Each structure stands twice: as C-alpha cells, then as structure tokens.
Amino acid sequence: MIKLENVSKRFITGSSITDALLNINLEILENEFISLVGPSGSGKSTLLNLLGGLDTPTEGKIFIRNKNISEYDDSELSHYRNHEIGFVFQEFYLEPSLSVRENILLPKYFNSSTHGSDEYADKLIREVDLEIKRNSLITEISGGQKQRTAIARALINKPKILLADEPTGNLDLKTGQKIIELLKEIHQTHKVTLIIATHDEHLAKLAKRTIKLIDGKISEEKHN
C-alpha cells in the first residue's frame, strides 16, 4: 500500500544543510500498525510529514496505492491530505474558538462531499467517548479529551492511513495509556494503516512492526 523508494529529505537553512532522511526504502502493507522510534532529530516527524503529504521529498518516490504522491502538485497534495490521510499531532492543533464537534468536522469544510458528515461526526464522538463534551469549547476540555477530539477529527473523512506524531507526548501516563488503547481500537475497527512516531516504548511495542530511525536512516526494523 505504501512504498518508499530511495527517499531523501534535505533542509537548507542559509549555509547549513541538514539531511533529515537519507535513502529510505520502506514498504508498509494495508491495515498495518507501524511504530517509528528513534531519538529526537532522527527523522521520524519528517517521514510522517512526507507520508502525510505535508512535505515533498528532495529525492526518491513515495507510492501510496501505486500512485507516486511525490509528483503531486499542491492541489493534489491537499486533496490527498483531506481524503486519504488522518493526522494526529502531539500538540493537538485544535481550533480553540470551535466546539469539540465543530473541530471534528473541520476537515469537512475543505471537502466537497459533506453528505452524512454530521451523523458520522456524532458516531465518532460516541466512539471516542466525548458525548457529554460535544458542544464544549476546546478551552473547556482536558488534554486527553483534546487528543480524543483530534483522533475523531483525523477519522472524519474516513482515511485509509492514520498518522500520529507523538500522540501521547503531551499527556500524563494514565491519559496517554487510554489514548494508546483508543488508537489500537481504532486501528482494528476502522481498518486503517496506523503509523505512529513515538518515544513511548510501550506504545511502540503495541505495533506489529517497529522501525528505528537514527540520523535519517533506518537503523533497525523488527516485528513485535
């Protein structure tokens, strides 16, 4: 489903050149649960950004269902992000002026097909256990509830791939645990390919496969 061929990403800031990713070759199957581990600056987030269509590789090709997304123009990438990808961020990135339900529906604002989205949003709200907070503002809910909202938002357009960048990074241990459980459950019920970048060893071990990155290269790959 996902195939990376010699993917490299280089950042140039003034005179400084950083190779965030170097010759990554990787294949991820449909409905697979992958964890990306590695120290800070190893390239985990960069890899997720490339897979999520937020950035394009300097070199190499990224195939998603046999389509080379590295050749997509801005409009195609936007469409890809909206339709094929669900993103969960460490910082949640929710709109504070909108309610939980409105935040979940946010990707629908950029989608021409909105049919049945209200009902689906309500279903997701039940699924992530936020029924009593559905009309609360983001400023009125806890960190765990925020991440639940972000997960529901990532699923609103029924994506095939769910990318999570340090989803428990801003949560306490107990709340983080619950989020991990939720992600695992969603992976199974929604049949999505789940790729999580994490420092959390417990979370990493829950994945079917763990890929370790060091200095932009795959240093280790193991099946759990």
Add this chain to the structure above:
Amino acid sequence: MLFKLTLKTIRDKKFRSILASLSITIGTASLIIFLGLANGIRTATFLEMEKSKPLTQITVRPDTSKSGMISFLAGTNKDALSDITIENISKIDGVKKIFPETQFNQFASIEAKILGFSLITDAMVFGLDKEFVLNDLKNPDSWNRTIEPYPAIIPRKLLDIYNLSIATPQGLPTLSEEGLLGKELIFYPNYSSFFPSMNKKTDEIKLEVVGFSDKVNLIGATLPSGVLNSLNEKYAPDSQKVFIELYVETETAEKTPIVAGEIEKLGLKTQYYQKDQEGVEAKFQYLTISLGAISMIILLTSAIAIISTFLATIAERTKEIGLYRALGATKTHIKKLILTEAGIIGLIGSITGIIIGILGSKIIDIYGIQQLASTTFKPETIFNIDYKLITFTLIFGTLLSILAAYIPAQKASKINPITALSK
C-alpha cells in the same frame, strides 16, 4: 461549509472585523454624500432651468452677429423679429404657440419705495401676453387692467441679485416676494440716470407688482403687451414695431430640438432647455468627477486599511491557516476563506456606510436648504441619492474590500503547513 467557517472567524475577531468594516463605512459614506451631492445639485439646477425654460419652449432672438447689438436694442434692425417672422415660424411642424415679447423703445427707469428706502434704477420694460405669464400671476385678472397702476411682473432672479449683491453687503433690508406683492413702483419714461440729456423726469407712470416669474426677461419689469404697445405709441411713436424675443411653445419636448433647428434655418438664434442642458451637463461632469475623485481617495485609504488589517490578521492566524492546510485546505480554499471574510466585512461596511451617508446627507441637506432660504434658488433637496448610486456603492464597497484583501489572501495561501504548525 466554508462560509460558516468565515462567519465564525468574523465573530471570533469581532473588534478587528469592526475596525476593518469601519474603514469601508467611512469610504462608502463619503461616496454616498459626495456623489449624492453632485447628483442633487445637478438635478436641482436642471429643475431650476426647466422653470425658466420649459422643455417645450424655445426662445427665439435675431442673429445679432449680423446686425449688431445696438441696432437690435434700438429696434432699428432690419432683421428684427416681426409679424412676418411669427408667420414663418408658425408654419413649422410641431409649433403649438408663439408668444412675442415687445420692449419699451425708449430709455426708462423704475423707482421702488420700500421700507422707507427709495431705490431708482435704469431698467428695460417688456410686454407679454397673459397666457405666457398666467401661472406667475397671483390674481390672473390683474393682467387685464388697462389703467394705472399698470400690472407688472418682476423676475425672481432680480430679487436674488438685490438681496445677495446689494442688501446683504450694505446692511439694507432684504426683500421677499410676499413683501413686494401689491407694492407700487414708479415708471419714468424717457428718464435715465446714465445720460445727462435724459436726466429729467417728465412723466410718472404707476405700476403694481402682481407677480414674480422665472420665465420673464431678467433685466427689467414686464407689463401686459397691450399696455406696453400704448406706452410705445405715446413715448416712442416713430419706433419700428418689432419684437425683442419670441417664446415658441412646441407640441412635445421631443419636437423642441427639431423645431429649433428649423427656426435656425430662418437665420434666427434659438435657446432652449435641451441645448443649455448639454453645456451645463459638461460642467456637472467636472463636479461629479472631482467629488468622485475625493471619495475615491478616501476609499483608497480604506483599501489600504483593509490590506494592513488583513496582513496583520494573517500573521496572527498563521498557525490556524497552517492547520487548515494540513487538514486538506487547498490554496484556493484559503484564498476563498480570506476573500469571503473581506467580502462580508465590505458588505457590512458598505451597508453601514450607505445608511450613515443617507443620514449625513439629510443633516447637510437641512443646513444647505436653510442657507438657500434667502435666495430664489430653493430646491427641495440638494441631494439625489437614488437606487443606482446605492447599488453602485454597495457593489463598489464590497468589491474594493475583496480586492484589497487579495494580496493578504495570496500571502495566506502560501503559508507552509509544517512551518506554520511548528511556530
């Protein structure tokens, strides 16, 4: 859905939206006031012109470029208007009626004794038929009087000249139509203060002011034709029987220029509303352009304020826009979001500006009308804010806001989601 999101943004950033909207309000209000004023003055002027020259009236004069002004005024011109001229004009298709205007063919002065002051001036005296001045007479029967005091009509503009140029600067009492109506005037034939040989009052003829008119000759008093003819027979028996002007009434306003063309072919000069209108219209175009340009400068300032506000907003909303991009918003979505917001702000600002402009014009109108009260130019309003101006302002204000937000929208659409989210 995008519209809903825009409304949400406007609600969340109320203060900024109000400020941006206010700049458009000021611009559109000024556009309404300035263009409404230009339109209003134009309309009032044309209405005033129509009073003195109805759309179906042509004033016919001899072509003095051939004969010279002196012979024309002295009535010795062979090309002067005569019964033959009337006969020729009456044959033209579209002519309904002809009103000849005669003049007193000698020097004359008129004296008015008002509020204890005695005013005497050289003046011309004209003669016209009742039908032509009927609407200007307080009592129509007064024009039939053939004994002294003879009925006389005073041109309204003469009152303005006296009130504005003589009475006000010299601290003399101003005159009103009501105050002058029924007053006695003394007409001195063969008397002129300009010429020493004519500086002797031989006779006194009593006149009574019976009405005021916009249509009669501006440089004197107008008496019934019959009275003037008998005065000419007595005081200027040798003078040629000619007319100073002919007022030709046409069947319809549309026929007026055609009839005038035919009259001109007879070697005569014509003057009529539609012809005057063209010249006046050109002058009003300058006024409209000038006032419009002032409004445009104000609106341009509004546009700069919009650009600046939106640029500041976008800098403030970088993360939010970055998130939208990460969630799948295209560059077009972001542009639409900003431009819709600008459109709504522009629309609200324009509607408010139109309301303020209309209210402002009403206030200025009251003041302006008060200032014109002492003149004979008394329009009902000096503003003309019609639906066309309102629609134009509404569309222009909204479009300007959208156009002004285009650069910020373009900038917003280029926001990189990764860079924005990492801020």
